[in-house]
Amino acid sequence: MxxxxxxxxxxxxxxxxxxxxxAYAGVLHGSSQLTRDLDICxxxxxxxxxxxxxxxxxxxxxxxxxxxxxxxxxxxxTVSHGMNFTLExxxxxxxxxxxxxxxxxxxxxxxxxxxxxxxxxxxxxxxxDAIIRSKRAAGRAKDLNALPELEALKEMTxxx
Amino acid sequence: xxxxxxxxxAAEQKRLYELVLNPPLGSKVEAAKNYGVDLTLTLxxxxxxxxxxxxxxxxxxxxxxxxxxAALRIDR
Numbered sequence: 001m002x003x004x005x006x007x008x009x010x011x012x013x014x015x016x017x018x019x020x021x022x023a024y025a026g027v028l029h030g031s032s033q034l035t036r037d038l039d040i041c042x043x044x045x046x047x048x049x050x051x052x053x054x055x056x057x058x059x060x061x062x063x064x065x066x067x068x069x070x071x072x073x074x075x076x077x078t079v080s081h082g083m084n085f086t087l088e089x090x091x092x093x094x095x096x097x098x099x100x101x102x103x104x105x106x107x108x109x110x111x112x113x114x115x116x117x118x119x120x121x122x123x124x125x126x127x128x129d130a131i132i133r134s135k136r137a138a139g140r141a142k143d144l145n146a147l148p149e150l151e152a153l154k155e156m157t158x159x160x
Numbered sequence: 161x162x163x164x165x166x167x168x169x170a171a172e173q174k175r176l177y178e179l180v181l182n183p184p185l186g187s188k189v190e191a192a193k194n195y196g197v198d199l200t201l202t203l204x205x206x207x208x209x210x211x212x213x214x215x216x217x218x219x220x221x222x223x224x225x226x227x228x229x230a231a232l233r234i235d236r
Contacts, residue, residue, distance in 0.1 A: 119211055
């Protein structure tokens with residue numbers, strides 16, 4: 001199982017620019033759904049990719065579900081040439097998203113992200129509106145299934 | 161209120177409890193209830209801070225993993 005606190009600490013200590021997205025972001029907003037992985041949208045600048053690769057180097061990142069015979073080198077070149085990665089690490093499952101359906105890349109996601117206190121540290125989390133937009137755009141059954149609660153949550157927490 | 165503001169005030173919790181019990185017709189809350197979402201769980205989550213929400217979810221996942229392991233042992 002993913003150790004969310006440890007994962008976030010590793011990224012924050014390395015000063016990686018990222019926004020928490022996906023189901024875990026929904027949980028932080030108040031969704032009662034469960035998720036096993038941490039999804040982050042990372043900034044795709046060469047400096048940030050370097051920080052990301054350095055941060056995860058000691059966590060043994062590998063392609064989730066791939067046979068060990070599949071070659072995979074997690075380095076700056078791989079991240080620069082790719083976009084989204086579903087990884088398994090020593091602290092658990094981590095999805096690195098350079099781009100999200102319905103939202104775009106880091107600058108778009110960060111624009112209306114909110115800062116919350118999480119495990120005693122500030123953490124940027126996608127807005128509830130953004131999570132809803134991305135799940136609707138992704139359109140997979142599990143995303144669509146999450147929408148009724150997220151939309152109700154938005155209504156429940158709307159400023160009076 | 162914001163969903164990430166942390167703990168609800170007693171007045172907010174009371175208002176939301178009534179909203180969940182008697183959602184307005186055509187509202188998203190009503191749609192979620194009709195879809196089968198247990199919004200009392202969502203409301204309970206709103207009484208926690210984001211850190212507590214994360215910790216509670218991890219505890220639930222750990223419990224599920226333990227149950228799955230136990231079920232596998234029984235199957236053998």
